[in-house]
Structures are given as C-alpha cells and as structure tokens.
Amino acid sequence: MTGRCHHKGDCWKEGVAVAHDDLFRPVQRQRIYEQVLAQIEEQILQGRLRSGDRLPGERQLAESLQVSRPAVREALRVLEAMGIVSAGTGSGPGAGSHITGNGTPVLSTVLRLHLALSSFSQREVMEVRVQLERWAVREAARSARAEQMSGLRTLVDRMRDRQISHAEFNELDTGFHVGLAEACGNALLGLLMQALRDAVHQEMTLTFQRLTEPLATRDELVSQHAGILDAVERGDGDRAADLVEQHVVGFYESLERSRAQAPTT
Amino acid sequence: MTGRCHHKGDCWKEGVAVAHDDLFRPVQRQRIYEQVLAQIEEQILQGRLRSGDRLPGERQLAESLQVSRPAVREALRVLEAMGIVSAGTGSGPGAGSHITGNGTPVLSTVLRLHLALSSFSQREVMEVRVQLERWAVREAARSARAEQMSGLRTLVDRMRDRQISHAEFNELDTGFHVGLAEACGNALLGLLMQALRDAVHQEMTLTFQRLTEPLATRDELVSQHAGILDAVERGDGDRAADLVEQHVVGFYESLERSRAQAPTT
Numbered sequence: 001m002t003g004r005c006h007h008k009g010d011c012w013k014e015g016v017a018v019a020h021d022d023l024f025r026p027v028q029r030q031r032i033y034e035q036v037l038a039q040i041e042e043q044i045l046q047g048r049l050r051s052g053d054r055l056p057g058e059r060q061l062a063e064s065l066q067v068s069r070p071a072v073r074e075a076l077r078v079l080e081a082m083g084i085v086s087a088g089t090g091s092g093p094g095a096g097s098h099i100t101g102n103g104t105p106v107l108s109t110v111l112r113l114h115l116a117l118s119s120f121s122q123r124e125v126m127e128v129r130v131q132l133e134r135w136a137v138r139e140a141a142r143s144a145r146a147e148q149m150s151g152l153r154t155l156v157d158r159m160r161d162r163q164i165s166h167a168e169f170n171e172l173d174t175g176f177h178v179g180l181a182e183a184c185g186n187a188l189l190g191l192l193m194q195a196l197r198d199a200v201h202q203e204m205t206l207t208f209q210r211l212t213e214p215l216a217t218r219d220e221l222v223s224q225h226a227g228i229l230d231a232v233e234r235g236d237g238d239r240a241a242d243l244v245e246q247h248v249v250g251f252y253e254s255l256e257r258s259r260a261q262a263p264t265t
Numbered sequence: 266m267t268g269r270c271h272h273k274g275d276c277w278k279e280g281v282a283v284a285h286d287d288l289f290r291p292v293q294r295q296r297i298y299e300q301v302l303a304q305i306e307e308q309i310l311q312g313r314l315r316s317g318d319r320l321p322g323e324r325q326l327a328e329s330l331q332v333s334r335p336a337v338r339e340a341l342r343v344l345e346a347m348g349i350v351s352a353g354t355g356s357g358p359g360a361g362s363h364i365t366g367n368g369t370p371v372l373s374t375v376l377r378l379h380l381a382l383s384s385f386s387q388r389e390v391m392e393v394r395v396q397l398e399r400w401a402v403r404e405a406a407r408s409a410r411a412e413q414m415s416g417l418r419t420l421v422d423r424m425r426d427r428q429i430s431h432a433e434f435n436e437l438d439t440g441f442h443v444g445l446a447e448a449c450g451n452a453l454l455g456l457l458m459q460a461l462r463d464a465v466h467q468e469m470t471l472t473f474q475r476l477t478e479p480l481a482t483r484d485e486l487v488s489q490h491a492g493i494l495d496a497v498e499r500g501d502g503d504r505a506a507d508l509v510e511q512h513v514v515g516f517y518e519s520l521e522r523s524r525a526q527a528p529t530t
Contacts (some may be wrong), residue, residue, distance in 0.1 A: 031352075033342060041374070044381050045467075051382045070335050074342045077298060081343040082371070084378050087296075101382035103375050106347070109306070110368050110375075113349050116309050117316045117366035120453040128453050131400045132393075188385040188393050192457075202310070 032067050036075035039065065044084070049099050055085065057096040082106045104191055108198035115199055122200060126252040129196050132189060133177065133248060134241040137228060139184030141237035148183040152176060152229055159222045162215055166208040169218055170201060176225055180232075180244075203255070210258045221251065297332050301340035304330065309349070314364050320350065322361040347371045369456055373463035380464055387465060391517040394461050397454060398442065398513060399506040402493060404449030406502035413448040417441060417494055424487045427480055431473040434483055435466060441490055445497075445509075468520070475523045486516065 030038070043049040055061065058076070062069045076097055079085035086100040114120065140148075158164070159172045174197040181193035208214050224247040231240035295303070308314040320326065323341070327334045341362055344350035351365040379385065405413075423429070424437045439462040446458035473479050489512040496505035 041378060044378055047381065051384075070338070073335070074339055077339045078342050078346040081346060082375050082378065084382070099382065101379055101384040103379040103384055106375055107372070110347050110371055113306060113309055113347065114366055114368040114456075116312065117349070117364065119366040119368055120451075120456065124451045124453040127451055128397075128457070131396060135396045186385070186389045186392055188389040191379075191385065192393065 032071040033074035033078075036061075036065055036067060036071055037078055040075065040079060040085075044099070051099055051101045053099045055097045055099065060096075081109075104194045104198075107191065107195035111195050111199035112202075122203065122255075123252070125196055125200060126248060129177075129193070130245050130248050132193060132196075133180065133244045136181045136184045136189060136193070137232055137240035137244050138237035139186075140180055141232045141235050141240050143185060144183040144232060148179070149229065149233060152179050152183070155179065156222060156225045156229065159218070159225065162218070166214065167205050170204050170208070173204075173221065174198070174201065180228075183232075207255045207258050210261075211254075217254065221247070224250075297336040298339035298343075301326070301330055301332060301336055302343055305340065305344060305350075309364065316364055316366045318364045320362045320364065325361075346374075369459045369463070372456065372460035376460050376464035377467075387468065387520075388517070390461055390465060391513060394442075394458070395510050395513050397458060397461075398445065398509045401446045401449045401454060401458070402497055402505035402509050403502035404451075405445055406497045406500050406505050408450060409448040409497060413444070414494065414498055417444050417448070420444065421487060421490045421494065424483070424490065427483070431479065432470050435469050435473070438469075438486065439463070439466065445493075448497075472520045472523050475526075476519075482519065486512070489515075 040049070040055070049055075055076075056064065058069050058072050061072045065072070076085060076087075080087055080097070083100065083102040083104070083106045085097045087097055111125070115122065115125065155172055155176045159169060159176070164172075174194070177197055178190055178194045182190040208217070211217050224243065228240055228243045228247065231237075231243055305314070305320070314320075320341075321329065323334050323337050326337045330337070341350060341352075345352055345362070348367040348369070348371045349364065350362045352362055376390070380387065380390065420437055420441050424434060424441070429437075439459070442462055443455055443459045447455040473482070476482050489508065493505055493508045493512065496502075496508055
C-alpha cells in the first residue's frame, strides 16, 4: 500500500484516505550542483555506492550527468565536507574520489560554528554531554572489556604528567571521554562525544590559560578521571554516572567563573 | 601563559614544560577553497560575522581573497550545506549570501548518509534516542509550560485521524518527539532529536507500508504518546521516562521484525 492514488477528490484504498493535495508540492528551484549531490546521495542511500567504492573522476561524472565540471566539483566539495567522500587527486586512471565514512569532522565543525552563531549555548552542550556520559559509564560498568579499561588507565597516567602542554592535556582529556563513550559499544555515541568535545576544545584550552592554578586544576581533573574508572571497574554504574556528572558540571562551572572574571576585550 | 616558547630543548615557563616538537606539525596541503572556508569560519568563531550578516558577493570575495570565483563558490556551497550560510542570488548590490544558523538539515543528511554507509546502525540510533528522550521527558515533567503541553496534545489528536497518510503520520510523530525535546528547554537537544528522527524517517515510512495492520499499530503508538503526556503533566518524570523508552524500543523491535519478514529483493 502506498497511500497514493490517481483519482480526483479524496478516495479510499485499503482503508487509508488519500488527500489529493498530497500529490502536489511547491516547485523548488534546485541548482545544478544540488542535483548532482542528490544523485550521489541517492546511490548511497540505495546501497549501490558503499564505503571504499571509487567515484568516477570529475570529467567522467560531468559527462555522465551532462553538467559542467565546476558543478561536479561543488557537489564533491560538499560531500567531502560531510565526510562522505575523500578527495581524489590527479586525472589519470587512478583518479577520482572514494566513498568513505568519517562523520566526526563535519559534526564537530557544524556544532562549533552553530555554537559561535548562538544556535545553542555552551551550557546546552554541557547538559547533553552529561546525559550521554552518564549512560556511557553505566554501560561501560556492565560491559567494558579489560583492554578498553587498561587503555583508559594509560590515558589517565599520561595526563598526570605535569610537563605536557594544556593543549596536549585537553587532547588526552577528549580521548578519555571519547574512549569511555566507545567502551559502551555504541559507535554513534562515540561520534557524538567526539563532536561535542571538539566543539568546545578551543574554549577549554583558553580556559586553562586563564586559570590562576592550572596545574592544580589538572591534578584534580585527573583524580576525578581515576575515580570514574574505579567505579566502572567495580561495576558500580550508578556511582560512575554521578561521578562523571559532577566532573563535567564542575569543570563547566569553573569555566563559567573564569569567563566572568576574564577582562572584556 | 601560552605554553609556547622559542628556546631549544624543553624549557619551563610559569611552571609548564613545553616540548619543542610541539612547535612543528606536518605540513598539510590545503586547497584554495579550504583556505577561503577557513577564513570565513574564523570570522564566525571570532564573533565578527554573526547570524543575519551579509557576506560580500562572490566577485567581491574573490577579489578580496585574491582567488578565483569557482574557489569562492565551492567554499560557499560547503557553508550552505552546513546550514551556516543561505544562498544569495543575482549579482546586484543586494546579492551575496547571509549568515544563518540552521544546523538541522546538515545533521540529518550527515546522519542519514553515515547510517547508509554503516558508520553506525539503526539500533545505535535508537539507543541514543532512548537516552536523550528519557532525559527530555524527565525535564519536561519538571518544567514544561502549559502551552507546550497543549501543543503536544493537539499533535496527538491529529495523529488519531485514520485518514491521514503514513507519511503525514510520521511527520506528526517526529513533531511530537521533537516537541518533547524542545519542551525541556535545550535547543541542542531539539536539534539532535530532529536529526536523529529525520535520519530514520524514510525507513519508518517504509516499515508502515510493510505492516499487516498499519492502522492498529498507529492507534497503539498514539495511545502510547497520550500516556507519556499524561505522566509528564502529572509531573511523574520517572514514569514518563520508562514509557518513552518502551515506546521507542517497542517500535524499533516491530521495525526489526517487519524487516526480517520482508521479501529480500
């Protein structure tokens, strides 16, 4: 049953009424590159283009689709930006782009730019993180494998090193939170966590530069990480969830305080 | 303190050691359009370009940046695809693109395509939704305003109408779940919920077409929606959370069953 029919007026087909104004939609002007994009997307959604497949080169695509090469290039740029296609170089037989599947960079960029445009706030990012991380550690407490846990322990040990830069500390910090998300076995959660962390990475590094006692703060964050891992390893998911919430909210609040104290420029 | 210095070997500055191999990074080939993109992104991140601002026209941008117009156009296409810029038309004084801030379409497209490329699974999307929706209804039970609740009631009433198409039913269904997310007052959550729903919209409509008793299923979903709203209005967040989880998981499982029964083509 498709919910579509070709009669005038409303009619019934297998018990479902079909409103005929459903048959028409406002005509939308679709630019050439958007039509190219739509065709490639459709092939992916239909499963005819898969991860690892090579797209024809620009020239060949332009010929098949009967459009200009710049239109093809614009569509490919958009797909690259979305992490769907990796750029191809040259023009020989090995040229052309590949279908790939790395959504993290685009999600990070989109979140970072929309944060800058005030589509949502730092606080809202923090709140979403808290919910996702509470769930991640509860799941990890149930199902994380030993090697995942020992990888996280190693990260925490590396963060103890007071000689690493704040930027490096923040990268390890991101690695810890993304690692926890991945330990719970949901790939989408890992992707979202990476994007949410990346979105506030610059702000976090700036915050550290403003703190009066950055190394003391780092020590505190590291010991909170160790506490979260202890709870996960004991299988105490509820405790791990509360600890991760205190950790994320606490750091956000110190970030807010340091922002309030920062000289306005 | 910047964590950077210009001495040879490791050195200390205000207590932080700076590793000198931190000063160099692998040289990355950045294409012209990527440099254009980076400059516009930087203006947004610095807050110098804000929502509603107009970008110079393509020709003027090309002149200021001393690059070709196609390179400018490729960068603008990427920003349009990310919902950062809305397309400008024509070439007169009113031409040029505007900075906008609608991240939903790109998040939806990215999630849909990555789902098709198996970067993550339908089940993982469902699991993330469950966590976010459990939180949304708990928050809504605490803080939703009367007009938000009556808006959601109206949506549920419209879904009771057996004469609407499955596609229309699914759109109202999405509206219900996104509305719940928005009722909890976190704009990022609303955005994510819309994107997660959009990502599986086509699959959901197909599922309905496969069901043997689609209208009975619709009635059941509507009465589950009403039950969730009842619990939210009573302020019983825990009950609302359990109901929304049963609702989302239950529908996902019926989707799995119908997929297992579908003839393979």
